[in-house]
Structures are given as structure tokens and as C-alpha cells.
Amino acid sequence: MSLEQAPLPLGPSSWAIDAGPDPLAARQGLIGAPLARRDGPAKVTGEARYASEVRLDGMLYGALAFSTIPRGRIVAMDTSSAERAAGVALVMTHHNAPRLHSTVELGTAERAAAADELPVMQDDRIRWNGQPIAIVLAESQEQADHAASLIDATYQPEPAITRFDQARADARPPALYQGDPLRQTIGDPWTALAESPHTVDAVYTTPRHHHNAIEPHAVTLAWDGDELTVHDCPQAVTHLAWSLAQVFGIRQDQVHISAPYVGGGFGGKMLWQHQILAAAAARLSGRPVRVVLSREGVYRVVGGRTSTEQRVAIGAEDDGTFTSLVHTGVVATSRHNNVPEPFIKPARCLYATRNATFEVKRADLDMLANTFMRAPGEAVGTFALESAVDELADRMGVDPIELRLCNEPAVDPSSGKPFSARHLIEAYRAGAERFGWEARSPRPRARRDGEWLIGLGCATATYPYNRFPGGAARITINRNGDATVEVAAHEMGMGTGTVQSQVAAERLGLPVEKIIFVLGDSSLPGVVLAGGSQQTAAIGGAITAAHRELVGELLKLINCDSPLAGLHPDEVGTIPGGLGRLDDPSRSESYTAILAAAGVDTISAEATAPEGMEQLEWSMHSYGAQFCEVRVSVITGEIRVSRFLGSFDCGRIINARTAASQLRGGIVMGLGLALMEETQVDGRSGRIMNPSLADYHVPAHADVPDIEVMWTDIPDPHTPLGAHGVGEIGITGTAAAVANAVYNAIGVRVRDPPITPDKLLRHSPGR
């Protein structure tokens, strides 16, 4: 921060309706600066130690064996050759596993982190194809892997539902999902639809997906009596500590989770069976254990995004105004958990309509519990919705951007709440200009370069602003004027530690080099999920609260002859290296002077962020306009994305570099959703048949063009720092932008991504 600036008042003490905007939101200086990741050198030099690299004395290596049927019982298990194999210390099955308490399903308790509440190796039942049936511990990973391959199970299979079309007939409404029935009707959508002069009504399907973080799930752990130390890579250290404590019947403070680095999560790095099995086997063997899932293991043990079948129907007047919006459908779920991919969320906030109906039903399969994956609901929901809007625009012969913008709602159409900040129109206008949208021909097959047809498409992105309860932070300043900020948060590669150091530095008036940001440990303050794109706001709110507390503590330390004596925290503000009076900045004191005068070495304050009341008052979302150019071969139907631009409205951007890479990364994953990602399940057995990165295609370098990202940078007046998280919005809208561009190129509408050449071939003449 620069010297000329007036003292920065403290952040608000609440985010409820009467709270003013965060003064930091309008600050220049470090906020927005494209700082390089502070942990970059440690990562590229290999100095950063991940969970699978922690070595504990006497450690054993674990390997899992998986079921090969989807449902039934284990009637016999021959583990003798595995037990005899070299280096094997333990073979654990349901016969000898210690008795465990139930897991607690995510969302059913504040700190729950498990995907389901199924018994973990406690009985002979098989509930999905790929369920762990044994864990082997050996002196080396190779020995463990080999021994696991020798385990021979005999099953009594039972009839299983392994295909969506079998389960679909019995689809039913889900239990409440995050307090939401996923079902709502406004006005009379069916009559309005029937009476609309222009309609579109189509069904879109999306397949299962897997997260495929670069770091496979890994855990290295050890018991010391009833104390469990766990080196893991979760997105929720505190949740994981509590959840493991439940399973083993110990206190949360007896479980210590350390996870300074997480090699990507995307929603998949929570509590799954491998951590419980590792801890149970460690207990049984009396030795520390490391379990690193193979890539196949990740597919067998960690649920991905589930498949959806979505119907979108829109009715419109001649002027484009929507009269009716229908977004309904069925998602596949396991019998034993409740994550009904909430694909209706975008439709509920994007368009003004007087008549609408939204509904998600679940169809239960014998499959691994599906889970959250980057923008759960929005990623696939925007595919269907934004494809349908494009189809309607095409039928009406209007520009798809104009059609969208003439349906901009004044207030949230499903809740009636005002928007906290919504600048989608600005994002569209700026993006369209930058991308060269006017070059698009409204007619498909109009632009061609040799055998390649060129098409442009766009789609709206949206993702909610979330700030879950539990954000807390501790700030400690020492006599050298260094500040340590501690939060039980997560660095999964997105730059959390860097970004929050910037925030803390600006909040405290210190250079960023003076900030030590500590995260990734369950002993730190807070219950902070790195999910729902909420970490930025959750930590931002926590630091605001802890800072307020700290200023109060500093003012208490001050002697009566200090220029700040007798002041209330709201009467002072941050100046470089200390505090100054808001009404007279010349009267100030540095932190070091305050500590020195008081004769203390450090001062520390901890506070919990106030509840996320802002989310009750306003409809809070990020938005974006995604633009795509594709080239489609008329001969082979191959699709190459040649240009992509995302123009976002997601509050104040705190670090231009890390934000850009989050947004870009989301878009890359959206390209995967559009063009290649699909977890292939054999419908006869429910077995995943492509559990490897050779067979499950994610975009490779050659598939990813230059991706430009830009943003409005308009602060949200109702959030800490004026910011929104940016981890998930990038994937939303991307697949529809691609599909819409493909249609514009070749005139073929693909409603069932991945959009592979075979799907275009069916409808394209080939010249």
C-alpha cells in the first residue's frame, strides 16, 4: 500500500444487510496484483512434500483389492497366497477388520466428509463393482500390489441395477439437498409453453465424469495410542479430522491432519474408504501405513460426477421475451448417498420468466457413491440450458446474445431476492467485442477453410457465491513486524496461500514478504471447506474478523500517552506498518512500537467470521460469457477448438495471475466435458472400463488453444474484499459454447456430449 492513501478502515463486523462494503474492495495496491505463487519454487524444485512422499519410520505400504461384481455377497475369500507372499505383513478383509463406527455423510453434519454411510469392510456385502474387499500391507508397494493381485474372492451375485434405463422408471424425488427439494414451479409453465409462439423442447444427456487430479489420492498415517496422525491431501482438513474421529470412536483433537499441499481435488478429495482402511489396517498391524491409490483405484473408490438426462423447454414471445422455462430431468445416483447433481441451479437464476418449473429426480443404481465435481449442477446444467437457448435463438433467427440479454431479470426469478451484483451484460458486451462476435454468421456452414468449417458459439456461465459457516483465522504479529496468519484452509494449486497473503498484507498494511500464511492443518482455526468456490470469501471473512479482534487487542496494549490511546477499533485504520486515526492519520503508531512499548514479543488474535447472512439477503452469483471458435472437418467430423474467450463477472479479482489460471483451468475442463470426457461403464456389470488416463480422455496440450480470460472487476458490495471465488465458474457454460459453435460450424446439434466425430458423422454429408 502506498503512503498517500488514507488509513484503511477495518472491515465490517457483519455481512448482513446494513453492513457497508468492505473498504478493502476499493483498494489498489496488492489487491489485484498478479503475484506469482509463493509456493511455486518449492513445487518446481520438488521440495514441497505431498502426502505420498511423507516417510514414517517402520511404515508399511498398502494396496487394495476390488470387487468385480456390482452386488451380492462374498461367500469365500482365499487370502492364503497373499498372506504367504514376500514382504506381506497383513491382509485385512471383513473377517478381521476392526469394528468401526459409521461414517457420516457429507452435508448431514457440519464436519461430515464421507460420501456415504456404508459400512467399510464390516460385512460380506458388495454394493458396487470395484468396492474394496481387502487391503494388503507389505514392506514395499510392489510387494503389496502383487499380494493384492493374489486375493481370490468367490461371490454370490444378486440382481443389480447397473444401467440408467433400468433405474429410470423408478426415478423419484431426492431427499432435501442442502436444504433444497430441487423442485419448484412458478406460475403456469405448461400452459405458457403451449401458448408461446416460439418454443424449443429438447432432451440433453451427460455421462459420468471423473475428477482426475494430477495427484492420486494418498494417505500416510500412524497411530500413537489413540492419537492418529494423518498426512493426506483433502479439501477439508477439519472435516476429515472430525470424520475419522467418528469412525474410530475418538475425539476430533486426537486426529491430526496435515496437508500443506494438495495436488488438485475438484471435489473428489474428501473422505473415501481408502483412508479408513489405511487407518484400520495401521491399527491392526501396529505400524504406520501409506496408501496411494493407483489411477484405477481412484476410479474404483472415489465417485465422480454422475450422469444426467435433462429436459429443457423454453417458450418465447416474438420479441424474444421468455414466457416459460422448464428444466427437469433425472440423474443417476447410488442407492446409498444423496448427491442428486443439481443441474437446475443455473436456470433458476439466469432468466426472467413468469412461468417456470425446475425439478431433479434421482434414479438409483448399484454404483459407487457419486459426488461433487467442479461446479456440480452448473457444469452440466449450463450445457443443457445454454444449448437450448442457442437452439431457440437459431429457430427465431435472432442473435443468441441479444436473446439472452433481453431476458435479463431485475431480481432473482426464483427467489425474488435482489442480486448483490450482476454485470452479465457488461461481460457479454466486452467479451463479444474482444472476441469478434460480429464476424459470426447466423447461418451454419457459412465459413470454411478447406475441409474445415468454422463456427462461433457462446453461452452464459454462472456459479453461486458461497460462504459456509466456520471460517476462522488467527493473526499473530511479532516485534519485527512480521505477521503469521493461520487458517485450516487448503492449497490445492489454486494459489490460496498467495492470494490470502496479499489480502492479509493489505489488511495489515505490511509488505507481502512480511506475511507468513499457514494452512493445510487440522490444528489450525476454522472449518473451511475448499469447495463451492467458497475459500476465498471464507478466509477473507475470517481474516477480516481476526483483524478486527487483533486491532482491539493492540488498542488494549497501548499506553495512555500513545496517540491512539482510548480509541475504539472503528476509529482507527490501517496505515503502512501500523495503525492511524481515521480522522487524523498523522496520529499513528507502528505495530513494532506498540509491542515494544508494551514489552511483549507477540500479539495474537483469533476470530470466527460472522455467519454468511449476506446469502440470505441477496441472490449472489458469479457470471460469465463464454465464447468459442471451433473448426470441424467435413470429412471426419473431428473438432478442434481454435479460440476461446471467457469474460467474467465475479467480483473483485484479488490476484490477476492466479485468477486467470483458475478461470482458464475451468475452461480447459469444460472443453473436456464438451469433447472427450466420459467414464465408460459396462452396463452389464456396472464396471468402469476406462480407469486410466490413456483411456479416459482429458484435454491434452494439443487440444487446448490460447484461452483468453477477462473480467469486469466490479466488486460485489456485500462480500469480503468484494470478491467471489473463481475456482468453478470457468467450467460452466464452456461445453454449451463449444456445442453451439459446433452447430454454427456444421449445422449438427449434439445434445449428448462428449461431442465425438461419430456423433457428427451421422448427420453430416461429408463434403
Added chain:
Amino acid sequence: MRRFDYARAEDVADAVRYGTRRDALYLGGGTNLVDLMRETVAQPAALVDVTRLASTIEGTETGGLRIGAAARNSLVAEHPAVRQRYPALARAILAGASAQIRNMATVGGNLLQRTRCAYFYDVEGSRCNRRSPGQGCDAIEGLNRGHAVLGTSSSCIATHPSDMCVALAALDAVVHLAHEDGERSLPLTALHRVPGDRPDIETVLRPGELVTGVELPRLPLAARSTYRKVRDRASYAFALVSVAAAVEVEAGIVQDVRLALGGVGTTPWRARHAEETLRGQAVGEPAFRRAAQAELAAAVPRAHNGFKVELAVRTVIGVLNELTREEA
């Protein structure tokens, strides 16, 4: 742990001596074999490392090119003689796998790489006649989008995955072999077997027979050969369909042609029916289409791979159009 012996052969005699041991396998770059061992699909008692054997690329007396079996794929692809005289081969190699894998993979190993059928790899959970004769084939009624439509049988429909082999098949390559009983040479197109009722017997090699090299004959039309691979993503994906082709045209008439297909056959598929149909015909899409359809007439599509028939026809036409357009 599954134990196996490892020996590094210093010369051919050495190699075949080790290689005739029971359950010995030759080891090239290991990019396929090591994976197969990890998955327990392959369980050799001994590995004979043949990467020290000849890897040279040199001209032959008859104007061809001989490539040692130990030559790394990337070296072959970047060799000037290959690029100038047999560009289809360079392009085919570069269209395959990733740079890292091509740096490791050898020519011998590429010839003998095994299918990517997912059921073949899934030892624990799936039935596969190729891996475990008589067990049944889970692909025929299962997920078979990537599987073959030509040369299939009721026991196996697995695709031969190599790109390099498709170019070699088109370019009349000859494979040199060594065995304790002596040396021999075979046309590449005679090396691989269609599955029939013994999908587990993948080639005509005798136990312990070693690939020592590949020879490309002098083939002037190959200087204008090309390779086109159609796949689900731009790199690091196996072919849905691929085409290696070379054509010689005079006065608008096809004088000579070489055509081979990948991604559609249980072996690298030399398209002889198409070639016969084309020779003597006026260049142009009608003739190209007739030729491609003649080759694909025998196709047996399954639930998910039917598109390959049309895609192969289109790709053949596209490639021949491109080659003859350049010719004009």
C-alpha cells in the same frame, strides 16, 4: 513378488539363445510390456532386453531402407531418409502415443504391441479369449466403440493399435526375423494373424523368434505418401480410423496405389481390395469411394463401432483427394 530373470542381449545370437527359454519375452522400450506385466496380462519368466541390438537406419543395395529393430520410434520419425522417401511412416509414428513414449518405444516393440481392448487389460473383472483362451469375449456385446470391423471373428474383435504398422503395411515393408533355427523374412502384412478361433496367437512368429529389423523397399511413389489419423482428441489417443496411402497418377489415371487402414482391423490392414478397384481408374471421388467401399464391404460392425465403416470410407476419400490434388 512375481520373479523373472532379466538378461541384456549384446547381439542377435545372444538374444535368440536366451529368447528360446520357456516363457521368455523380448523387451524393447517396455512401454507396452511393462504395463502388461503390471496388469498381470503378461507373466514372463524371463525378459531379454534387446535394446542394445541394431538400431541403425541405413540404405540397402536395392535402394530401400533398413531399420534396426531397436531403433527408437522418435529416431525413425526424424530420420531424413524416412521423412523424404517414406513420409507416411514418419507421419504415422508422430501421430502415435506421446513424445515420451516414442522416445522409449522401439520398432520391434511397436510391431508387436498388443491390443488396447479394455477387457483384455482387465484381468480381474472381465472375460477375454485373447488373454485367457476359451473364457469368452466381453467386448462383442459390451463397450466396443474402439474395436475392429475387419478381420474379426466370433472370438475376438480387438483392434491392432499400431499407427506405425499401418504405414509399414502400405509401404510393402518386410520384417527380418532371427531364430535359433535361422533367419527369415516376411512381408509385414504376413506377420500378424487375424484372430479366428485362436485370438491368443497374434502373429506367425515361432516361440523365441526375434524381430531384427524392418526393410522398406525402394518405392518411388512412397515419396508422396501420407498418413492421416482420425481420433477423439488431438494427441495421445488411438486411431478411430487411420489411412496410409501413396498413389501414382498419370494423365488422370491411377497407375499404382498403396493403401492401408488402421483402427478398423484386427491387424494392420492392407486394403488390397481397394487397391485393385482403384488401379486403372480415373482419379476422382467416385472411384475413391468405390474403392473404399470395396474394402469395407466385408466389415462386421457391432453396437458401437458401426461409424468406423463410414468414417473409413470418408477418410480414404479425403486422403486420396489430397494426394491426387497435390499431384495435379
